[in-house]
Amino acid sequence: MTIRTRRSLAAAAGAVALLIGAAACSSDDPASETGGSEAAGGDLTVAGPIPIENLDPHGAASLDAGTQLAARAIFSQLVVSNGPGEFEGELAESWEPNADASVWTFTLREGVEFSDGTPVASADVVASFDRVLAGEGPLAGNFGGYTAAAPDESTVVFTSPTPDAAFLGKVSSFFVTPQAAANEGFFQDPIGSGPFVVESFEPGATLQLAPNPGYWDGEPALDSLEFQSIPEVAARMTALQTGEVDVTWAMPDDQIAQLRSDSNITVENVASPAVFTMWMNSSTPALQDSAVRQALWQAVDFESIIGSLYPETGTPADSPISPAVLGYAPQEPVEYDPEAAKAALDAAGFDYENTVIRWQFSQANFRNFVDAVVSDLAEIGVTVEPMEKEQAVFLEDLLALNWDMNLQQLGTQGFDAATNLGRLYTCAANRMGYCNEELDQILAEAGSTSDTAQREDLYAQASEIIWNDAVGMYPMFVEQPYAWRTSVEGFQPVPDGVPYFDEVTVSGD
Amino acid sequence: MTQSDILLTEAPGPAAPPVRRRRRRPLAAIPYVIIGVYVLAAAIGPFLIDYDPVATEVTERLLPPGSATGSGTAWLGTDAVGRDVLAQVVYGARTSFIIGIAVVTVCCLIGVALGAIAGYSGGLPDAVVSRTIDILMAFPGILLAIVIAGLLERGMHVVIIALSVGGWVGFARLSRSITMSTRERDWVDAARIMGVSKPATLKRHIVPFLAGSVVALATIELASAVLSEAALSFLGLGLPPHIVSWGQAIAGGREHLSTAWWITVFPGIALTILVICIGLVGDRLTRRFTRKRD
Numbered sequence: 001m002t003i004r005t006r007r008s009l010a011a012a013a014g015a016v017a018l019l020i021g022a023a024a025c026s027s028d029d030p031a032s033e034t035g036g037s038e039a040a041g042g043d044l045t046v047a048g049p050i051p052i053e054n055l056d057p058h059g060a061a062s063l064d065a066g067t068q069l070a071a072r073a074i075f076s077q078l079v080v081s082n083g084p085g086e087f088e089g090e091l092a093e094s095w096e097p098n099a100d101a102s103v104w105t106f107t108l109r110e111g112v113e114f115s116d117g118t119p120v121a122s123a124d125v126v127a128s129f130d131r132v133l134a135g136e137g138p139l140a141g142n143f144g145g146y147t148a149a150a151p152d153e154s155t156v157v158f159t160s161p162t163p164d165a166a167f168l169g170k171v172s173s174f175f176v177t178p179q180a181a182a183n184e185g186f187f188q189d190p191i192g193s194g195p196f197v198v199e200s201f202e203p204g205a206t207l208q209l210a211p212n213p214g215y216w217d218g219e220p221a222l223d224s225l226e227f228q229s230i231p232e233v234a235a236r237m238t239a240l241q242t243g244e245v246d247v248t249w250a251m252p253d254d255q256i257a258q259l260r261s262d263s264n265i266t267v268e269n270v271a272s273p274a275v276f277t278m279w280m281n282s283s284t285p286a287l288q289d290s291a292v293r294q295a296l297w298q299a300v301d302f303e304s305i306i307g308s309l310y311p312e313t314g315t316p317a318d319s320p321i322s323p324a325v326l327g328y329a330p331q332e333p334v335e336y337d338p339e340a341a342k343a344a345l346d347a348a349g350f351d352y353e354n355t356v357i358r359w360q361f362s363q364a365n366f367r368n369f370v371d372a373v374v375s376d377l378a379e380i381g382v383t384v385e386p387m388e389k390e391q392a393v394f395l396e397d398l399l400a401l402n403w404d405m406n407l408q409q410l411g412t413q414g415f416d417a418a419t420n421l422g423r424l425y426t427c428a429a430n431r432m433g434y435c436n437e438e439l440d441q442i443l444a445e446a447g448s449t450s451d452t453a454q455r456e457d458l459y460a461q462a463s464e465i466i467w468n469d470a471v472g473m474y475p476m477f478v479e480q481p482y483a484w485r486t487s488v489e490g491f492q493p494v495p496d497g498v499p500y501f502d503e504v505t506v507s508g509d
Numbered sequence: 510m511t512q513s514d515i516l517l518t519e520a521p522g523p524a525a526p527p528v529r530r531r532r533r534r535p536l537a538a539i540p541y542v543i544i545g546v547y548v549l550a551a552a553i554g555p556f557l558i559d560y561d562p563v564a565t566e567v568t569e570r571l572l573p574p575g576s577a578t579g580s581g582t583a584w585l586g587t588d589a590v591g592r593d594v595l596a597q598v599v600y601g602a603r604t605s606f607i608i609g610i611a612v613v614t615v616c617c618l619i620g621v622a623l624g625a626i627a628g629y630s631g632g633l634p635d636a637v638v639s640r641t642i643d644i645l646m647a648f649p650g651i652l653l654a655i656v657i658a659g660l661l662e663r664g665m666h667v668v669i670i671a672l673s674v675g676g677w678v679g680f681a682r683l684s685r686s687i688t689m690s691t692r693e694r695d696w697v698d699a700a701r702i703m704g705v706s707k708p709a710t711l712k713r714h715i716v717p718f719l720a721g722s723v724v725a726l727a728t729i730e731l732a733s734a735v736l737s738e739a740a741l742s743f744l745g746l747g748l749p750p751h752i753v754s755w756g757q758a759i760a761g762g763r764e765h766l767s768t769a770w771w772i773t774v775f776p777g778i779a780l781t782i783l784v785i786c787i788g789l790v791g792d793r794l795t796r797r798f799t800r801k802r803d
Contacts, residue, residue: 233764254571254589254765308567308591367761368567371590371750375565386750 041223042506044488047236049250049363049497051204051229053392055187057175058132061395062139063413068173068498070207073225075175075192078106078125078156079168083495084326084415085452087168091120091176091193100163101450104171108154112216114178115197122150127179129158138399141423141431142170142413163448165455166422169326169414195220195502204391205229220502233365240265240483246506249482250497252365253312259483272480272495273324275317276369277410279472283433284404286355291348293470297334299341300376302475309368313479320421320466320474324495326452327417327459331467342380350382357384361407362394370407401433409478411496417459422447425466434471537793540786547783551602560596562753567591571769586771588761594771598779600753605735605783608668612734613727615673620680621723625711627681628688638685642678650675651737658746668747672737676730683726684719691718721798728791732784739780755780 048069054061057071078092089095092106112120129148133140145161158167178191190198195217196209207227211220228245230236237255239245241262251259260267280287280296287293306314318330345352357377361370367388374384384405389397397403412420422443427435439462446458467474482493490503559580569578569591576583578593585594627638645653650672657671691697692715700710741747742756750757755776762772 234766252764254768258767305567308570368570368589372565372567375563375590378561378563388745 041221042487043224043226044222044247044501044504044506045226045228045245046247046501047228047230047239047245048248049365051231051391052201052207052227053203055190055198055201055207056181057177058128058137058139058181059135060137060399061392062132062135062137063173064391064395065411065498066391070227071175072194072498072500073196073209073227073502074190074194074198075177076112076120076194077172077175079172081169081172081414081416084324086415087172091125095168097165097167097450100448101165101167102160102163102448104158104160104167106156106158108156109216110154112193113214114191114193115212115214116178116191117214118178120176120193121153122156124179125156125176126150128176128181129174131177131182132174138423139173141429142173142419144428162444163450164418165450165452166414166416166418166447169416170419170423172414173419195500196225199224215502217502221505222501225501231364240485243485243487246488247482247484247491247499247504249480249493249499250365251481251483253310253314256312256481256483264486265483266486267481267483268493269313269479269481270493270495271322271324272478272497273322273412273415274409274478274480274497275320275322275474276314276476276478277320277406277408277472277474278373279406279408279432280470281401281404281406281433282435282471283401284357286351286357287404289348290469291344292350293472294334294468295341295344295348295350296377296382297470297473298336298344299338299380299382300373300473300475301336302473303336305369305372305376306476309372310476310478313481314476315479317474317477319463320472321412321417321459321463322477325412325415325417325420327421327446327456327463329456329460329463331463334473338376338380345380345382352381352383355383357382357404358387359384359405359407360387360389360394360397360403362389362391363409364388366407399431401430406432406472413496415495417455417462418447421459421462421466425462425471432471434469436465436469439465540789543782543786544790547602547786548606550599551606554599555603558593558596558599560593560600560753562592562597562600562751565590565592571765571772573769574771585775586769588758588772589765589769594758594775597753597758598755598775601755601758601776602779602783604665604748604752604754605738605780608665608672608738609731609734611669612672612676612738613731615669616676616730617680617723617727619673620677621684621716621719623677624681624684625688625716625719628685629692629707629711629715635685638681642681645675645678648675650733651740654737654741655744655746658741663747663749665748665752668738668741671741671747672734676734679726679730680723683722687719687722688715691715722795725791725794725798728787728794732787732791735780735787736784 048066050064050066052066052070054067055070055074057067057075061067076091078090079087079095080090081087089109091108091112093109095104095106097104108120108122114120126148133143133146147159149157149159151157176193180186195212195215197212199208199210201207206229209225211222213219230239233252233255236245236248237251237259240248256267259265280293282288303316306316316333318333319328321328359370370386374386377384398406410420423429424431425434426440426443442458442462446455446462449455480493480495480497484491487507489505489507491499493499566579567590569587570589572578572583572587574584574586576586578587583593583595585598587593623638627635653675654671657674658667661667697710697714700714738754739756739759742754743760745760748754748757758776759773762769765772
């Protein structure tokens with residue numbers, strides 16, 4: 001018997017949150033009354049596609065899009081990635097690797113304070129880093145063997161046992177919290193050095209933020225920022241159209257055309273590092289054989305599924321990582337061929353009768369895609385049971401390998417293959433039950449060299465192994481669609497679907 | 510009772526008009542006819558229309574009613590992954606009836622048995638049953654069902670159990686109150702004096718008098734069971750995805766309400782009409798049996 005969290009309650013909570021939000025969010029903000037041409041603040045309400053369940057950027061949810069979204073508003077990173085190989089200092093003023101890129105020295109920016117007034121010191125960075133390692137969450141997988149030290153107040157030194165040229169990309173999703181983060185209950189009312197501070201937080205429902213007057217880069221102009229969770233897509237779209245919500249993203253393709261026709265709404269797609277990733281659990285006996293996994297991949301007509309379901313935002317993928325990422329190398333596309341797939345499964349002795357592939361996913365917008373894939377696999381006699389899970393349960397099961405097939409829209413932090421291929425596909429990470437020593441070696445080598453051309457070449461080899469061994473199916477590159485009301489100014493869509501709001505203002509029209 | 514029935518129907522001349530007037534209202538038959546159509550659709554529809562809930566045809570998604578598809582004409586359109594809506598309505602009718610009838614049968618058996626025993630015996634059994642009823646009545650039935658369906662793995666039997674847990678209460682209360690009044694009747698006293706055993710007295714002299722009211726209640730409960738099943742499926746609880754149900758079909762169309770209304774509207778209409786018709790029949794039965802008992 002499995003105890004499942006009840007989606008319905010979350011939905012009900014979401015609906016209640018929506019109602020409260022509708023009452024609280026004043027789209028007619030007072031700035032417009034004064035008629036001032038200067039856009040002064042305003043209240044911004046944001047409804048992302050993934051609920052914020054947890055504010056802890058170090059633990060099990062550290063790479064969850066909801067947590068990252070909140071963390072970018074509340075906490076600060078050392079560096080921010082702006083594209084493949086491009087970084088900008090946030091808490092770090094400057095940084096310097098040693099000759100073989102195994103020791104990274106960061107100099108912290110002067111005068112940055114947490115919202116309670118204490119300065120951000122190198123000890124906080126080290127404590128946060130140790131907390132990430134101790135938490136053994138998905139982020140910790142980036143930093144195997146690392147140690148951090150603080151030789152003085154404003155210097156942090158990260159030391160890796162092996163050279164690691166991709167460290168900047170990895171560390172760009174690492175957030176610094178005060179040392180008190182280790183205390184029980186800290187994340188109920190966290191203190192950070194980001195542009196916003198937490199007013200109130202209801203997991204999975206709403207996160208209410210106020211600008212941080214002491215933010216080092218200037219207090220955000222917004223009067224308030226609210227993240228809402230509206231699980232129902234139709235409700236989210238309606239909320240955007242009526243002005244209850246000002247910004248949303250990751251809308252389903254079916255809704256984009258309708259939003260485009262609304263003159264109050266700006267719609268923009270940006271190329272993203274995200275790839276639809278369907279790992280197959282290689283530790284499941286039925287899926288151990290790579291021939292079986294390849295055959296399953298071959299049996300799905302992804303081209304027509306993508307063409308029909310994602311005409312706006314999808315393109316068939318030809319690599320486990322997107323072209324927007326350093327280390328991308330195109331692979332031979334997998335041709336749809338159900339007969340060959342069936343023959344290969346027969347040859348591999350696949351047990352059609354007794355195998356039920358449990359396929360987990362957490363987002364409602366995957367439902368149609370999942371149904372279509374399940375249908376194609378059923379056509380060759382393979383039974384797949386789709387299991388839609390609550391986000392928190394999904395994450396827990398994901399790490400526990402409690403699934404046979406998994407569907408995620410997998411991004412690449414820092415636009416560097418190291419944080420995707422290098423982090424997830426090693427034997428030590430054991431994220432999909434797949435272990436290949438040759439691949440391990442290539443990934444280790446790629447992580448340890450600082451020569452970009454060589455790294456690209458090594459990641460190309462790694463991609464080839466992952467692709468040909470069908471560690472998962474990689475059907476689609478995703479473009480990230482954003483939609484915001486025209487009253488919102490200064491909003492920058494970002495490729496990874498985790499936008500910043502510190503430079504946004506809302507003019508009340 | 511039986512005698513008065515015969516008297517009424519056989520009474521000639523002036524006594525006949527009230528009966529005839531009832532029969533002359535052709536509109537009164539409509540709910541029965543509609544329910545008949547549903548039963549027919551649920552029983553033989555699946556043999557006429559071929560439908561596999563797992564099979565999708567993404568290239569034929571969101572087609573409006575009447576569109577031609579690769580496998581014929583989608584008279585009620587297709588859903589977001591290209592499945593035929595008409596087939597979903599027909600197969601959903603079958604699911605609704607199976608679950609509705611199973612739930613009502615289980616509730617009816619448990620409720621009548623417990624109610625009759627409690628009402629006839631009094632004392633401790635009555636106290637136990639009555640307090641259990643009180644406790645269960647303190648929870649909204651659908652809430653109990655959501656909790657149970659949420660905790661257990663999905664499956665049709667889970668839905669039946671979840672809806673039955675709170676459903677038998679009505680039957681038990683009804684049976685108990687009728688039993689308590691019937692117990693005082695002369696023929697029950699006579700049976701008792703003659704030394705007829707308790708179970709035999711219950712079976713022979715009391716339960717037959719429950720039949721009418723229980724049937725009326727069962728009809729109303731059927732409507733609420735069908736509705737609750739749809740509610741559970743709508744919330745994504747209970748039935749696994751490979752069993753077609755109206756609730757799931759309606760839920761599946763929510764995202765497309767503004768562009769593809771037919772996905773939600775047709776199963777919704779099917780559900781509404783069925784529940785209204787069962788309700789009308791139930792009301793009529795209730796009126797009839799309540800009047801007679803008095």
